Amino acid sequence: MTARSVAMTIEQVAVRFGGLVAISDMSFTVGDGEIVSLIGPNGAGKTTAFNVMTGFLTPSAGRVTYRDTALNGLKPHEIADLGLIRTFQRTSVFPNDTVYDNLLIGLHRQGRVRLLDAILGLPSARASERKLRQRASELIEWVGLERRAHDAAGSLSYGEQRLVGVALALAAEPSMLLLDEPVSGMNASETHRFVELIRSIRDRGITILLVEHDMPMVMTVSDRIVVLNYGRIIAEGTPDVIRNDPAVIEAYLGHGAARA
């Protein structure tokens, strides 16, 4: 693997809910421009890890650093301001707004003009607004939802809503994108398109951390895979290494399968 600068460092992170240990002592890094997948059986702590990295949860111990900034104690919107943007497992759109307006909301970070300028309709505010509209159209085109641009986001199919979710995340201009089970519920051709999309996101220089259950998809798209089970990391490596790791096979398929 080529030497990359490290984008995100997770150091000895632990999360306990009362007596329940969701994550115990998790450490790994994600390199700049890398596609890393976080996998593991249900309840392994993947989404919890996402919530810690994006400030929705405070870890009981350990720390997360993104590009030399410690994330502990930062609020989610402050972490978003660092360029660390996530998507959500369940459909996450603004259901009563059109797809186009969804993206305009998502472009919040680009659209900050002074409130007074916006109220008075000053040229600077209008220029910024034009730029946002242009950008929203580009993003819609990029995920291929032109035909649905003026429909309520809540009326779209499940797969289309996932695309809106990704476009929304991209609208926030991430330098690193965290995707939480983006292809769950998608059919094979939708998944295939999505893999292309992820690659082209990476080609724009955006680092990607992926939580996913769809193994063929994870194996195709990832540079590196981190496997969680019962809140701890049981394996880490390239797809080829992971595929043949006995601990991983056991975690997924049970005891007997490792020998089979």
Next chain:
Amino acid sequence: MKVAITILAVAALASVPLWLRDPYLLNALITTGIFVIGAMSLNLLLGFTGQLSLGHIAFFGIGAYVSALTSLGFDFGLPGGFRVVHEPWPPILGLVFAILAAGLCGYFVGLLSFRVRGAYFVIVTISFAEVVRLVALNWVELTQGPLALTNIPSIALPLPGFGELTLRTKMQNYYFVLVVALIAYLLIARLVRSHFGRAMRGLMENETLAVSVGIDVTKTLTIAAVISAAIAGAAGSLYAHYIRIIDPEVFAFINTVTMVIMVISGGKGSLAGPVVGGLIFGLLPVALRPVMAPEAQWIAYGGVLMAILFVLPRGIVPSPAQRLSRRRSGAKALALTETGIEERA
């Protein structure tokens, strides 16, 4: 189309004093107009951020008292033998201070209560209004308590080159209220269409997602509360200088309820909603008075409200988002609604 309707509506409203000579009706229109401004400010919170302020009249009342006291002057003692003395200032400055003071209160109420939202916000706002009412009632040295502040001067508009125009006639007051209402309307319209308005909408629809794209909840909601309170304060100031007498009853809960009714019946989250709802429920008591006994009036009032909400549950002028969701359900032959499966033609 929409612009044409707006211009027509404004022209119609502007023409009223030219053909309506009855001072009683004109008076009802002026007070209704003042309450419509209050309802518009409430709609900014309720319709665009989803937060219900049940103490909204507090900002209105604070505006009224601050404006009245600025123009009347006051003199009260502090512990330790100090006295605070204020000479009367022009009423137009009262309006300015009313806006600033109400906005400042909106800031503190927003900051305090948006950490905990929903029901807590409702409770904090109710309590706030009640506390302010008790202060107005018991700080007799400043507010005259139940004896009321009387002889509040009418607003005098400074006209460069022409001296001053004191708003003495009903017609002058009507136009002044109309102009302030238009300014408030335009301010809110610009606000909700800006990136800031989109942030509010995002928070109302899906807060987690809004936060994840970098929207600051506390900041956004606090700014909305400040602007909403400031507009309510302006309405209160107009009220004080028009009625020219205010007492702590201005803080009565029923006044907040009236504003909530105006917003909900007209259509929360739509710009024109509080105007339409406000005109209906502001003028309804006036229309009913000649034909009914006082008890029957309130029954009829409630009946009209229920009829509107039964026939038009989204309000008379639904918000754009609600129109969109109706179109969405219309797109399919069978659509799921709140009540079950509905068949479409």
